[in-house]
Amino acid sequence: MSDQITVTDDRRAAGVGDALVTASGGRKVADPGGGRATGAAALLAAAAVAALPLATDYSTTYLLAYIVIIALLGTSLHLLMGLMGVFSLGQAAMFGTGAYVAVVASDELALDGILGLLLVALVGAVLGLVMGAVTLRVTDLYLALATLAVGYIFENVVRNTDWLGGPQGRTGFVITVAGRSLDDPRLLFWVGIVALYLFIVIIWSMRRSKLGRAFMATRESPIAARSIGIDTRRYKLLGFALAGAFSGIAGALYAAWSLVVDPSVFGIDLTLSVLAIAIVGGLRSLPGILIVGAALTYFRNSAADFGAADYVLLVYGSLIVLSLRFLPQGLGGLLASTVTAGTSRMRGRRES
Amino acid sequence: MAALLEARGVTRRWGGLVAVNEVDLVVETGTLHGLIGPNGAGKTTLVNMLTGVDRLDGGTVTFAGEDVTGVPAHRLAGRGVARSFQTSQLFEDESVVDNVMAGRHRLIEYRFPHTFLTTPRTRRVEREHRLHVIGLLELVGLAEDANRRVSQLPYGRRRLVELARAIASDPTLLVLDEPAAGLPGSDVDVLAQVLVRLREVGFTVLVIEHNIGLLVSVCDRMTVLSEGRVIADGDPETVRRSPEVIEAYVGRTPDA
Ligand SMILES: Nc1ncnc2c1ncn2[C@@H]1O[C@H](COP(=O)(O)OP(=O)(O)OP(=O)(O)O)[C@@H](O)[C@H]1O
Ligand SMILES: [Mg+2]
Numbered sequence: 066m067s068d069q070i071t072v073t074d075d076r077r078a079a080g081v082g083d084a085l086v087t088a089s090g091g092r093k094v095a096d097p098g099g100g101r102a103t104g105a106a107a108l109l110a111a112a113a114v115a116a117l118p119l120a121t122d123y124s125t126t127y128l129l130a131y132i133v134i135i136a137l138l139g140t141s142l143h144l145l146m147g148l149m150g151v152f153s154l155g156q157a158a159m160f161g162t163g164a165y166v167a168v169v170a171s172d173e174l175a176l177d178g179i180l181g182l183l184l185v186a187l188v189g190a191v192l193g194l195v196m197g198a199v200t201l202r203v204t205d206l207y208l209a210l211a212t213l214a215v216g217y218i219f220e221n222v223v224r225n226t227d228w229l230g231g232p233q234g235r236t237g238f239v240i241t242v243a244g245r246s247l248d249d250p251r252l253l254f255w256v257g258i259v260a261l262y263l264f265i266v267i268i269w270s271m272r273r274s275k276l277g278r279a280f281m282a283t284r285e286s287p288i289a290a291r292s293i294g295i296d297t298r299r300y301k302l303l304g305f306a307l308a309g310a311f312s313g314i315a316g317a318l319y320a321a322w323s324l325v326v327d328p329s330v331f332g333i334d335l336t337l338s339v340l341a342i343a344i345v346g347g348l349r350s351l352p353g354i355l356i357v358g359a360a361l362t363y364f365r366n367s368a369a370d371f372g373a374a375d376y377v378l379l380v381y382g383s384l385i386v387l388s389l390r391f392l393p394q395g396l397g398g399l400l401a402s403t404v405t406a407g408t409s410r411m412r413g414r415r416e417s
Numbered sequence: 418m419a420a421l422l423e424a425r426g427v428t429r430r431w432g433g434l435v436a437v438n439e440v441d442l443v444v445e446t447g448t449l450h451g452l453i454g455p456n457g458a459g460k461t462t463l464v465n466m467l468t469g470v471d472r473l474d475g476g477t478v479t480f481a482g483e484d485v486t487g488v489p490a491h492r493l494a495g496r497g498v499a500r501s502f503q504t505s506q507l508f509e510d511e512s513v514v515d516n517v518m519a520g521r522h523r524l525i526e527y528r529f530p531h532t533f534l535t536t537p538r539t540r541r542v543e544r545e546h547r548l549h550v551i552g553l554l555e556l557v558g559l560a561e562d563a564n565r566r567v568s569q570l571p572y573g574r575r576r577l578v579e580l581a582r583a584i585a586s587d588p589t590l591l592v593l594d595e596p597a598a599g600l601p602g603s604d605v606d607v608l609a610q611v612l613v614r615l616r617e618v619g620f621t622v623l624v625i626e627h628n629i630g631l632l633v634s635v636c637d638r639m640t641v642l643s644e645g646r647v648i649a650d651g652d653p654e655t656v657r658r659s660p661e662v663i664e665a666y667v668g669r670t671p672d673a
Contacts, residue, residue, distance in 0.1 A: 082587035084618035086552025270535040273543065274527070278519045282508055288470060289506035293586055294494035294523035 133257035141311035150284030155212030161331035163316025178242035193309020220331035234327025350397015427476035454642035497589030520585030
């Protein structure tokens with residue numbers, strides 16, 4: 066495929082406005098998605114990350130699997146807060162629901178993990194839709210509190226449902242994928258990484274399509290968005306549904322990882338630590354969130370080895386304060402401006 | 418000529434204040450229609466109702482022969498009503514190109530799964546539209562700023578982005594709320610040229626101004642609003658000489 070097209074190929078986009086702009090011919094349009102080199106580098110990095118468990122020992126692989134779960138949650142937070150600008154704290158409810166649905170799917174329905182995960186995604190999406198619908202008319206603090214409340218309600222309901230194990234939750238379940246148990250951290254990691262890569266491709270594609278612009282427009286100015294034909298409610302619901310599916314999958318994998326599922330999966334702790342990651346990494350930057358998510362989760366789990374176990378919260382807190390003060394766009398913002406500066410310097414050199 | 422937009426008895430109250438009072442307004446297809454009036458006359462309130470941004474307290478609106486009273490903004494936009502805002506409603510953190518690309522939302526069609534997975538088709542359609550948008554930016558003199566973030570632009574340029582975004586949707590009816598407000602002289606010239614060009618290629622435009630002088634030379638027809646009521650309507654010269662209009666503007670500067 067050619068990377069550039071000319072005006073003569075442009076008939077498809079014709080309308081009244083076409084008469085306005087047909088004057089200059091043969092203009093070139095840059096592909097906004099960055100060059101082929103960037104794509105190749107990203108593929109290489111993705112393959113290297115996927116191959117990591119081949120080189121690591123059991124406990125490190127176990128940690129890697131956990132990092133992937135955190136990354137999945139971070140991705141859904143990026144979608145809701147970064148792309149859509151919706152300050153939702155409902156991830157905990159979606160995550161917990163995903164965990165319980167996965168356990169029920171394997172224990173009660175004897176579904177294989179693949180079908181189980183599809184079911185989890187579906188239930189998560191429906192839950193997301195409901196949360197989106199309930200909060201359609203509220204924003205900001207009210208939305209945050211309303212979505213947070215859903216988590217509390219679910220925790221309470223599950224705690225009082227004997228069938229789901231009550232306050233002790235459930236254990237002794239085996240979640241399998243294609244007949245093999247997910248208690249093998251390598252397999253868990255790979256299943257997680259497939260889901261993560263799928264989410265990344267979806268988000269990355271959306272950002273470059275009308276969907277991403279619709280999210281962006283809704284975030285930046287709902288009035289203007291509606292005035293250019295964007296049904297802001299529909300996109301909010303869609304975003305919530307996707308985030309619900311993503312978070313649900315993260316919860317399902319968490320159940321497989323921790324081997325127990327109890328009402329604490331609906332707790333706010335996890336949401337808050339992922340929120341910390343997203344703030345330090347940059348809500349709008351998926352690479353920033355992924356890098357910071359991996360680094361902080363690694364640090365948190367290995368802190369004892371450095372004798373820093375007592376300082377984990379101090380480090381998290383300081384990082385949040387520092388990044389809010391010095392890097393409001395997080396690490397991702399810093400990365401982006403470094404890259405922009407680098408390319409414009411290169412361009413300058415080439416032109417002179 | 419056929420009426421593209423027809424408002425009958427349109428009314429809006431803010432508490433005790435009747436901001437728009439039984440207003441009739443007919444915009445004919447292919448015309449450049451000026452809506453003028455002093456500050457607080459109710460111009461913005463009126464077009465907010467015509468474009469589905471605000472609800473009506475009374476009256477009806479017909480667009481392209483269909484009753485669209487109370488139809489929400491995004492539906493009207495889907496039918497081809499585009500507008501710009503008096504107070505900036507840009508997507509601040511995004512580039513000029515992306516702001517204007519968003520304006521093409523209703524025209525971009527690649528369907529599932531192309532929206533969720535970038536495919537050759539997504540790329541091709543996006544490029545076609547981006548090309549169109551860049552042409553549009555050249556038209557309004559924003560080509561140089563295409564990749565800059567809107568928040569980095571000076572005020573006048575930002576107004577032009579808003580104009581370009583509204584035009585980008587290839588609207589059947591384009592409504593501009595004081596596009597010239599705060600523009601430096603050079604950009605006012607660009608704006609006037611664009612308005613003339615829009616009419617040449619067959620757009621129907623409703624432009625709001627509180628300044629009579631600016632529009633008299635370019636408009637086909639003018640409606641004057643004062644204190645929520647239509648006080649004059651017709652061709653620009655007649656409107657400008659009408660005693661009601663002169664009186665409404667007494668103590669202000671009619672021509673600037
Ligand atoms: N949301 C609102 N709530 C209460 N009153 C309002 C509201 N919007 C407008 N008004 C009042 O309605 C009247 C008409 O306002 P509007 O903004 O429509 O005037 P305008 O003709 O657009 O003026 P300008 O030239 O200053 O833009 C004014 O008296 C204004 O104070
Ligand atoms: Mg106004």
